[in-house]
């Protein structure tokens with residue numbers, strides 16, 4: 001114990017002294033072997049951005065090579081490589097098999113109980129073709145929407161690529177979301193089929209999935225014709241004759257060959273719902289050629305990926321954009337060998353992740369600050385049990401990384417030989433936008449550094465003037481191939497959300513950022529009513545509407561409260577209808593209700609009972625003041641409140657209840 005404490009305090013001191021150094025040059029050994037170690041790409045992109053992007057697009061395998069790059073005749077509805085013909089499934093599978101790499105492992109899959117399966121490119125191509133044929137037989141074709149609600153099993157990749165193969169549009173819902181969220185997303189996207197699973201496993205337990213999908217009557221939705229069910233756990237699984245079909249039976253009966261459809265570059269590839277300022281999620285639409293260009297190019301550039309040598313692991317879930325772009329499409333278009341992992345970081349023990357790195361000799365690890373903070377809290381003894389010497393590059397994404405977590409990651413996990421790339425991007429951008437190039441850009445912990453070649457980011461003030469040094473609205477000033485094309489079925493909301501504030505040629509990101517004296521970008525946080533819990537976007541409006549739907553609740557305001565573990569945590573201020581009394585039981589029920597309605601990530605960590613909420617004269621809730629209260633600060637300017645007295649009452653209520661309902 002005593003030596004542990006000593007080594008812990010030695011480590012603390014080491015991290016502190018490391019952080020006194022503000023800038024970190026790329027490690028020399030890394031630079032020597034890197035794919036890109038000079039600024040020629042930047043120069044090429046600066047002199048001719050459209051030419052630069054066309055060159056990147058031509059790295060893919062096209063049925064018809066595009067001759068055009070950007071079509072900006074109708075901003076903000078940009079089109080890229082529009083005269084090219086391509087298929088994403090072909091680029092992720094056939095291309096590698098045809099090149100003689102069919103035996104290369106695409107995924108070392110590791111199940112939650114430690115089961116192991118290696119899936120080669122040829123294996124995936126075989127099953128993808130069969131599933132694609134199975135879907136076709138069920139009447140699914142070009143532009144039909146197919147929902148996917150699956151855990152981290154190889155079938156999720158196969159399902160995505162089977163859709164892409166026949167020109168169907170996948171709509172993946174993260175496995176942690178509630179069936180009610182799945183239903184909502186299927187309804188608004190008018191999905192014709194859903195690929196799901198009998199049950200899912202988490203930390204040794206099994207949860208039924210298909211039966212909850214049935215309880216939600218997803219199969220009865222207007223456009224829904226087919227439920228394809230993967231057998232994973234053997235959970236009880238009622239099947240409706242004619243509508244439901246087992247995945248394995250569909251594959252057994254299907255033809256082996258399904259040629260990839262030759263699709264327009266602008267053919268829709270997928271919809272992915274993400275949280276916005278209002279309660280209804282936004283269906284981000286990505287198309288084929290530009291998206292694939294963006295993700296394949298950045299996978300090589302940012303992760304220095306060498307498909308013959310590297311073992312790459314992105315620890316995200318496929319249900320988020322990180323999984324779409326950097327588990328499936330980017331790495332697979334490059335022919336990478338990846339790890340796919342079903343488990344949790346602390347099961348069976350807190351060294352689970354590091355065991356995976358050791359087992360497969362992972363060279364590139366891409367994860368989120370919240371995971372790094374958790375590992376840091378568990379202590380160095382867990383990574384020290386394992387040999388991590390294969391790691392040569394570390395990435396992070398999802399939220400700003402605090403410098404101490406950066407230093408810990410770099411030191412304890414990367415042994416100081418591995419550069420850290422802090423990658424900033426969004427569901428909307430499709431691919432990484434701001435990030436160091438690992439062999440070129442000196443890093444500053446906490447900053448995503450500078451835009452990649454071909455990307456033009458800026459910080460603007462309220463009037464749209466550029467701020468050279470200082471804080472303001474982060475924008476992207478030039479279209480890029482992997483950008484979203486619209487919000488599915490809602491062009492107006494697309495224009496309004498992203499292209500109204502500063503005009504149709506400037507993409508409003510929704511983040512505030514600071515630019516420093518060296519032109520480095522520091523992401524400050526969201527400017528809208530979106531909060532970031534463990535790197536996941538949650539809409540305050542969506543959570544509020546779930547809370548208000550619970551009995552006895554009159555009104556609710558949700559904020560993101562600063563949190564040591566998850567970056568921000570959901571804190572809900574709740575007012576009850578007259579006569580209802582707040583108690584622990586009601587608090588528990590409200591929290592569970594939100595988990596049921598949206599998903600566990602949205603469950604409030606803390607509920608603060610309020611008699612009234614601070615509102616402006618026009619009735620807008622002032623969340624800034626609620627944050628002050630929740631985080632224990634003196635409240636800021638209250639002069640615009642309709643009833644300034646509300647703030648004193650609230651502060652008093654919080655004081656009386658001590659720390660509130662914190663777990």
Ligand code: WT7
Nearest residue numbers: 322397398399400422423424425426427523537
């Ligand atoms: C929002 C996008 C991109 C995949 C994961 C999230 C925040 C993302 C960083 C970073 C600071 C970051 C931003 C952004 N964010 N990466 N490296 N540093 N903030 O995708 O759910 O679409 O969320 O996540 O606020 O707008 P998303």
